[in-house]
Amino acid sequence: MFLTYLRRELRNRRKQTAVVAIGLAVAIALVMVVSSVSAGVRDAQAAVLESVYGVGTDITVTQxxxxxxxxGFGPRRFDFDAEDGEATDxxxxxxxxxxxxxxxxxxxxxxxxxxxxxxxxxxxxxxxxxxxxxxxxxxxxxxxxxxxEEGGGIVVGPGGGEEGGQxxxxxxxxxxxxxxxxxxxxxxxxxxxxxxxxxxxxxxxxxxxxxxxxxxxxxxxxxxxxxxxxxxxxxxxxxxxxxxxxxxxxxxxxxxxxxxxxxxxxxxxxxxxxxxxxxxxxxxxxxxxxxxxxxxxxxxxATVSTQADLAEGVSGSLSTASSLVSTLGTWLSVIVLLAAFGLAILFTVSGVNRRTRELGTLKALGWSQRRVVGQIAGESVAQGLIGGVAGVALGGLAVLAVNLSGITxxxxxxxxxxxxxxxxxxxxxxxxxxxxxxxxxxxxxxxxxxxxxxxxxxxxxLQAPVSLWIVAAAVGLAVLGGLAAGVVGGQRAARLRPAEAFRSLA
Structure with a gap:
């Protein structure tokens, strides 16, 4: 009964399902790209450190x-006497x-x-x-x-000394x-x-x-x-x-x-x-x-340095990319993710408001509040799963594009x-x-x-890796967004009274 009703509601509300799923998919894809690029930047930084540090090296000691x-401080001088070297013609x-x-x-x-x-x-x-x-x-x-010996002239040099004129x-x-x-x-x-x-x-x-x-x-x-x-x-x-x-x-x-x-x-x-x-x-x-x-x-x-100390001194475009990913990318992901969650909640609550007659009738037929909440939450979680799968596919394509672009x-x-x-x-x-x-x-x-x-x-x-935990986290975030929307919408549905449904029929 639950699955049959779930399929019918998702099919009848294709527009709402598509909008919620697309919003979650874009947010999840962005999270995947930022996480993968961040991991790629860390790997690139490790590669730079290894070029001077060595595999397995945790600490370097210098003086x-x-x-x-x-x-190396001070001037570098090469001093020559008059007899040094070989004379040429x-x-x-x-x-x-x-x-x-x-x-x-x-x-x-x-x-x-x-x-x-x-x-x-x-x-x-x-x-x-x-x-x-x-x-x-x-x-x-x-x-x-x-x-x-050949009679060349002697002139006064720029520093006040005498130099050969020929x-x-x-x-x-x-x-x-x-x-x-x-x-x-x-x-x-x-x-x-x-x-x-x-x-x-x-x-x-x-x-x-x-x-x-x-x-x-x-x-x-x-x-x-x-x-x-x-x-x-x-x-x-x-x-x-x-x-x-x-x-x-x-x-x-x-x-x-x-x-x-x-x-x-x-x-x-x-x-x-x-x-x-x-x-x-x-x-x-x-x-x-x-x-x-x-x-x-x-x-x-001695001067004792760890890899963390040396990583702080890495400069160049690698440092810029690391700063960009850790600040702008992270905050952008959080903002888009919150916006997607808000969108899912808004559409779910709006859908509950439009289903006053339906939900009130179901309660009049004997559905408990728990069953109504469960049905709404199930629909929202299903929309989240659809968005998560789409987001993983979209994020995978975006990460593949990053890897194929050959960013150096x-x-x-x-x-x-x-x-x-x-x-x-x-x-x-x-x-x-x-x-x-x-x-x-x-x-x-x-x-x-x-x-x-x-x-x-x-x-x-730059090679942005996609690990299983990133995929699992992406799907988990999508389900979490759907669950949050379902909880808020379900609470709204649970407060409906059968009398409201009958009034709407009058």
């Missing part, structure tokens, strides 16, 4: 350099120099910290790295000795690459856990102490370096044994351009028994804060100090005196540090 302490001298230092703004600390952190409670894995920046200078400058042209090139020393035997955590071998192989435990390198695949392609070739880092030739690519997407660079065994990197940078970063794995996310505090107490000079979000983490400052670099005489510089004394090349340069940048294609 910030103070101004004047090194670590064009009246110039070819010069080249490379410097391997810790990353700007950071400094190294004792490797013993790894054992101290590994011994803490709830720590399941620790890996140390030595993250460096290799800066090389190469170019030509006028050979002042040749100029003097000679070959000057041409300088400064290259920078990031270098990370990795423990070949530690593969559980760290930056290489978010990479996959593109060509050749990655490190093995036997590579410790060997002059070998693994390159980022994007960097290797740009520099046209293949497996089996050699590269020079810190004045030492290293054999390229493989290339790696990021697992977060094609064309995404990994955490460094060049990876070396950590002991080799320490020797080249003259930082034996030193590390710059510890990657820490914790047994449970609930223990991350406790372990962070324990590390801070064990290493008071860019995210950057951290920052580095730039090598040069506009207007701050150049060639200038050395400090030995203007006259000595004019006849071939020492010279210095460099620029001031201090300008911001974006750190690790990743482009991630």
């Amino acid at each position: 910030t350099a103070e101004p004047g302490e090194g670590g 064009e009246g110039t001298r070819e010069l080249a120099q490379e410097r391997l230092t810790t990353n700007p703004g950071t400094t190294s600390f004792e490797a013993d910290a790894l054992d101290a952190v590994a011994g803490l409670e709830h720590v399941t894995g620790v890996a140390a790295t030595l993250e460096l920046t290799s800066i090389s200078f190469s170019g030509e400058m006028p050979d002042l000795d040749q100029m003097r 000679g070959g042209p000057s041409s300088f090139e400064i290259d920078q690459q990031t270098v990370t020393g990795i423990d070949p035997a530690a593969a559980a955590v760290g930056p290489l856990t978010t990479t996959e071998v593109a060509d050749g192989r990655t490190f093995e435990a036997s590579d410790a102490g060997q002059d070998v390198a693994v390159l980022d695949a994007v960097y290797a392609e740009q520099e046209e370096i293949a497996v089996g070739d050699t590269i020079t880092v810190g004045g030492t030739e290293l054999e390229v044994i493989g290339t790696v690519s990021s697992t977060t997407g094609d064309g995404v660079e990994t955490a460094a351009n060049v990876y070396l065994p950590i002991d080799v990197a320490a020797t080249l940078a003259d930082l034996e028994d030193q590390v710059t970063t510890l990657y820490v794995q914790v047994d449970s996310s609930s223990n991350v804060d406790a372990v962070s505090e324990a590390i801070a107490a064990e290493l008071p000079d 979000l860019s995210g950057s983490t951290g920052a580095q100090v730039a090598f040069g400052r506009p207007g701050g670099g150049g060639m200038r005489p050395g400090t030995e005196g203007a006259g000595e510089a004019a006849v071939g004394g020492p010279a210095a090349f460099g620029g001031g540090g201090g300008d911001g340069l974006a750190g690790t940048v990743s482009d991630v294609v």
Whole structure:
């Protein structure tokens, strides 16, 4: 009887059923899209963090350099004596120099910290790295000795010193690459856990102490370096044994351009028994804060960061999308959902008012108030279910459109100090005196540090996942809306009296 009456009422009130179902469907679809996009943004953010953090890494430990302490603060200078380099027939001298230092703004600390952190409670894995920046200078400058011997004139330079008035042209090139020393035997955590071998192989435990390198695949392609070739880092030739690519997407660079065994990197940078970063794995996310505090107490000079801390520093369009979804999207979903619920309640109450004769007659025939309320609520819940199913279908199509659109979000983490400052670099005489510089004394090349340069940048294609709980929640919200409408309308119907129905017949 209940189902027969339910089918008849839904069929006779197609317009009301369609309006209520469409309103709920649009609201549910919007909730699905916002929830899916929000999950996609979180996944994209996690992908950006993994590119510098590593799978399984919960905490990183670094140490910030103070101004004047090194670590990239202050000007970067390359000093050359008059006899440095090789003279050319064009009246110039070819010069080249490379410097391997810790990353700007950071400094190294004792490797013993790894054992101290590994011994803490709830720590399941620790890996140390030595993250460096290799800066090389190469170019030509006028050979002042040749100029003097050939009778070239001497003029006063812009800084008050004497410079050669003749000679070959000057041409300088400064290259920078990031270098990370990795423990070949530690593969559980760290930056290489978010990479996959593109060509050749990655490190093995036997590579410790060997002059070998693994390159980022994007960097290797740009520099046209293949497996089996050699590269020079810190004045030492290293054999390229493989290339790696990021697992977060094609064309995404990994955490460094060049990876070396950590002991080799320490020797080249003259930082034996030193590390710059510890990657820490914790047994449970609930223990991350406790372990962070324990590390801070064990290493008071260190900077301890969790993934949550690093996530707050993610910038770029990824940050904008996250803010948009978390504010505008959420509030818009709530408003539309409340509007759909209100619409369902309004139409249900309106329908009850139009059915005064029918409902009053049913009560006169012996229907109890409970049965009348149940019938109205059942109709509303059925309308909610129809709206929920339609909303899931509509939301699924909308999420599919988002995924097929290939929306790319860019995210950057951290920052580095730039090598040069506009207007701050150049060639200038050395400090030995203007006259000595004019006849071939020492010279210095460099620029001031201090300008911001974006750190690790990743482009991630947004993929909005649709999970079963989102579908279940969508249908549940639709049923809830129908139930709310049924309760309000049912209470209205329960207050009707049979006499009202008979008066309407008169």
